[in-house]
Amino acid sequence: MAPLIKTKQTEKIINGISTQVVCTEFSNYIFIVLTQYGKIGTLVSVTPDTRCSDVSAPVITTKVLLGKDEALTHVYAKNVATFVCQEAGNRPVLLGLSLKDCTAENLKTLKEMIKSCQVW
């Protein structure tokens, strides 16, 4: 029997650090964990505003559910997950972030890793 809940994962060494990405599809959320510690880390919900129909500039709300609530976390979460919300038909993303190295350069690599684990 094929699993009903799609899940994919990948691993890559980024600047010498082993990095895991896990993506799981639920009907109301895409669950994504980006981790360099094997942890779930800071858990953030990334929710597109359904009242807003302008896809080119979606309004995205981020909320830290678990862990330290830092400004950078919101910025990073929004940057890394907004494209998933859009591609997944405006579905929210539940995102676990546990990264040693949050740079703009890594962001591109992480987004490529997420794309390679597309479950939506």
Next chain:
Amino acid sequence: MAPLIKTKQTEKIINGISTQVVCTEFSNYIFIVLTQYGKIGTLVSVTPDTRCSDVSAPVITTKVLLGKDEALTHVYAKNVATFVCQEAGNRPVLLGLSLKDCTAENLKTLKEMIKSCQVW
């Protein structure tokens, strides 16, 4: 390359309702979703009190992170996930509950399904 983040899932028909269980191991959390809708549903953290060393009667704290905060949810989460915390070396559980049918009888079946998806 073997996936570093262990994940297992199972499906069972309980009283005519298709029920999925997904378990994923992170170093700081066991992530478990019990769903009859394909949704993550209500997200609850189930945390054992680390100050308490009495394994026979652990103190467990539950907190609703996403969704409706109802008394029954806390009771159900505690009942379904406490044994995982204990077996996983006092690790907390991040639990998604999306059940049509929350009865004491189903609890037993759900716990058996979780056991069959042991990732810890």
